[in-house]
Amino acid sequence: MPTKRRKGKHVDSAELHSRLRESATFPRSVIAEIQRAARTGIYDIRGFGAKRSVPTFDDLLFLGASMSRYPLEGYRERCDTSVTLGTRYAKKPIELKIPITVAGMSFGALSAPAKEALGRGATIAGTSTTTGDGGMTEEERGHSKILVYQLLPSRYGMNPDDLRRADAIEVVVGQGAKPGGGGMLLGQKISDRVAAMRDLPTGIDQRSACRHPDWTGPDDLKIKIQELREITEWEKPIYIKIGAARTYYDTALAVKAGADVIVLDGMQGGTAATQDVFIEHVGIPTLPALRQAVEALQELDMHRKVQLIVSGGIRTGADVAKALAMGADAVSIGVAAMIALGDNSPDLEDEYNRLGSSAGYYDDWHEGRDPTGISTQDDDLSGRFDPELGGRRLANYLRVLTLETQTLARANGKSHVHNLEPEDLVALTIEAAAMAKVPLAGTDWIPGHGKF
């Protein structure tokens, strides 16, 4: 145990801290942030998603089979995982083998080999990947069998040729990490190639707008979506991505605006670079947002007709299965996919230490110094990253998520993961019971509905 010299005598550190009382209002992390702010005069910008604790899928449990429900035999009795997206209007809906997609992450935020790995991994696993705020790269298109092309407020790199060679189009209204916020890519990540794709000078901070330049609400978004459909001959599914905020109404308005698919991103969803205050204090968690979205779809008789993809804190097959049971058609992963590629690996502890961080804590993705070569535009760093190996790692992870999801579905007697239902779930906490509208375990009580 390290010792500290204090007033001339040795003090045992553990003994010292057992006597000292840390303020709940001003713990060391808050003191460090106040002093960082005082030193620099700049708010904290970082990547990753919300770090605060919120009610999550971990607060739900499956009931499993029992006297009244019989389970399916693992590995023998089929449990289907296929998903079709875009059945409402698109002439060419998307067929996924698994109910897990890879979320939009830009070339710019991520290196070209990392984007390639996402495409390779998703393709091996039979699912889609998504572009981001920086346009479509050849690496990404070439290695992604199913590629979703995002239409963002900045419109960096937006062009009709890429629209026509995309498999689906995602109109990004908001993002869970920052509903109402725009993008930011600091100058150190604006390499010549990134700059050229975005029609900006090299090395300047790139500020993406928070609102679209040519529509402002659901009425003109409807016209905008019709334009996209006209340009692409009504072939492509059109997604609308919303950050979890006023989710019930936002979902209803997305249906009105003509979405084939709604992508709902909860506050735990990741970001490449956003103000910490925005990440931690705006938007609602994935759990209640999902329930509100499903309710809106059901009331409009659009559940399963307009497909729902949920993201924001999906890590395990349990998260996937619970999201599907609550009514999602698929989930999407971003941060978890980066971690599967190697982000925050303990193998790189020394390098994280040199950046003033530690494996498990590293979130300065905006600075472009990522030792894994994932969130960087530095050629030396990104050159370390092997896109083939990364693709295999992501595919492995997606397979594990799928197997775990099937395990839970079979345990509840379901022959398709979409047959999971809220009745299979109970909540461990009153908060989760209220938000997910499933009963507290061992009771038939849902807060706000009937008496305990």
Next chain:
Amino acid sequence: MVHQFDLDHGTTRELNHALHEFSGSDEAAAWQIRNANGLHNLAVGIDAPLVVDIEGHVGYYCAGMNKYARVTVHGNAGPGVAENMMSGIVRVTGSASQYAGATAHGGLLIIEGNASSRCGISMKGVDIVVHGSVGHMSAFMAQTGRLVVCGDAGDALGDSLYEARLYVRGNVAGLGADCVEKVMKDKHKYEVEGLLREAGVTGVDAAEFRRFGSARKLYNFNVDNADAY
């Protein structure tokens, strides 16, 4: 031969599909489209050097994402005319509503009347020539390309501007954050002369224009500029 299409007897979908049949071809086929009647999304996503004349006023996003075609609207245009245009020429003989030429990457947009607010928002290489005036927040976050306004400009011209060059002949109600007036050198006069000529503006002297551009003070974050962010 001029292809004829009457929107009183055919749909927007049928029209656009017919225009897309030429995608990738070099054929400069002529199209005359009647009875636009304010319909949205007319002649969007063309990918051929067609010559398209639209009779009547058009709604949202006319000629959106145009490539190579020369589209003329004989009337007024609704919001987002020629949005995200890549190349070609779009001409509006009347006035245009909000965000004309938004995010357009190339080509030439000519508005013979006035343009409303946010003309050239986030433009990425297009040239826009407005015979009349433009509304507030025009060229907001404009990245590259040139905006020439023969009349006046509204409030907050060129807010958060990047490298686009703005030329205004009349009054400017106000400049947005980081937009400043710059010296009009000979090369800029030649540039304006060329654009006026391409846009069919006559009787206007390039020497009467003032030039505006980015002060480039917001290019990298500096806490002393915090009130401008």
